[in-house]
Amino acid sequence: MEKAREILVIGGSRYFGKRLIARLLDAGDRVTVLNRGSSAPPPGADHLIADRDDEASLKRALGSGMFDVVVDQVCYTPRQAAIARRVLAGRTRRYVMTSTVEVYEYEDSIAPVREDAVDPATVSVDLELPWDDPEFLDSHYGEGKRQAESVFAADAAFPFTAVRVAHVLGGADDFTGRLTYYADRIRTGEPVAVAVDNQPATYIHVEEIADFLAWTVGQDFTGPVNAASHGLLSTEELCEAVAAHLPDGKAVLQQVEVGEVSPFSFARSYGMDNSRATRLGFAFGHVRRWLPRAVAETLGKDV
Template sequence: MHKNILVIGGTRHVGKLLVQKLLDAGHRVTLATRGRTADGFGQRVQRIVVDRRDHAAMRAAFGSASYDIVYDQLCYSPVDAAIAIEVFAGKVGRYVMASSIEVYRRLMGRQEDAFEELDLDLAAQAIDMDYPWHDPMLADESYAEGKRQAEALLYRDGRLPLVTVRLGHVLGGDDSTGRLAYYVALAQSGQALLYANAKAATSFISADQASDFLAWSGTQDFLGPVNAADGGSLSALDLHRRVGLVLGEKVRALPLTTQAGLSPFDFPFPYVMDTARAACLGYRFGDTANWLDLAIHQLQPELVCGSPASTAYTQTPVPEKVRQPAFIA
């Protein structure tokens, strides 16, 4: 059955792939964005220009609207979550928030097993509505805490029929974070990777698989948090070596005892999610090995020469540490 769907975000990376899948499935899709990024969907979508972080603007834009499904790609804090509750409570059939593996970050080192959804006690999570969540200078350091508090507030309130999809580290697609590009540039520069723990693997998911799982989650009837990650977790050292193998480069690595200046995806302890709940619900993820090599190839300078994403990495021998959010809509 075709649905009336709102996607908050949807012009970049996973969000753009999600919208395409929804359109391919025959759904009616409305995009809510600030209107700053062209989406390429033409007349196939309706558009509402609105600032997701503006209470009044959101109320004005969606005061009388109702949707079968809302995908919130831009909920980064409890303030954003409060806006969602105020605007959409009682008016949506299903609310799917794109969350992240980062909600488990502060649990690293406390258990040997992969993180299950209920390992995170959201009932005990403090919520700070006065923190400057929307300050761009604090975006990186507040990302994990913001996602965690957003989930806590939404579940604590209970008025939205809520699913929070906790995505693994997303790679591939038009990823602008530069995280995988870091390892490609490092391998091609011949400089050594400095790493903390060779066995501290973490969970990844391709941008295509992430968008597919989000689309699937919207059409199901389960509620609550659900982990989403491909099989085949990797440590930073594993990833570095894989990049070298794919590119035919001899790579070097040196262990460190400090946590300062480490590369993306380098963690002191294993940081892996358990996806058993998704499997029980009927979804089967792929394996990181099935798409990682292609994602690496696509970042070779000769393939992306002249693009904004490649410039920083081809001009400097060692890229400065890049931003590490787990999900970008």
């Protein structure tokens, strides 16, 4: 009988993280979840409590623990990456960091971007920036992820991969409120503000990204990899999908040159090329096939 894998998941208490943990447990893995103690892991997983920003706290919690794979769901800054790299060096055979499409925020390409558009080895790291300031971190989300990737890539403490996740949709537990934002405006007839040169983006269903991360745990590739369903969606198509689930729903889009725009309105393309993951063996679905279900799940409607 094959020995169960030892998996450490840092974070992962909600949304696609908890779905990932469920998949790993169903596969027979021994899963340890590390978080600050604000929520218990699913039944069957072990639980460690630590502040990942506190190196001593992280060391104490891990003790002598050794892991086949670490999945880091909540690494947002290069400081967090540096601590994790020091503490977990020699403790794992593979490190998977959940990254984001936002690492491409400076790329200006109409075509879906490939992983080599942002090479972690060439990204400068500044540990002295105010990463502990929530307001700074929120406004530098993509930069924090980009620099975190760079910290891991700069030192071969363990084989490392960064899963660059497209915008995630679906699930009744979608805490972002982005689709409900559209639903609220469509119900009331309020306009949806979009950029003048509004561009499409790639997306992924909450169940599909959980599948992808669970699959990645069992692979041995390294480096960044894009995780996105096939196809692009515009803000208008998202609004149409939401309106289809509302009585007499009709979206009114209003172009704005200055000021705040709606979620999923982008002045530049946020499309990711998923061909590397496809070549490695993962089969993505098409966004237009699962979009109606994702909207229904989020709004609590029947498909």
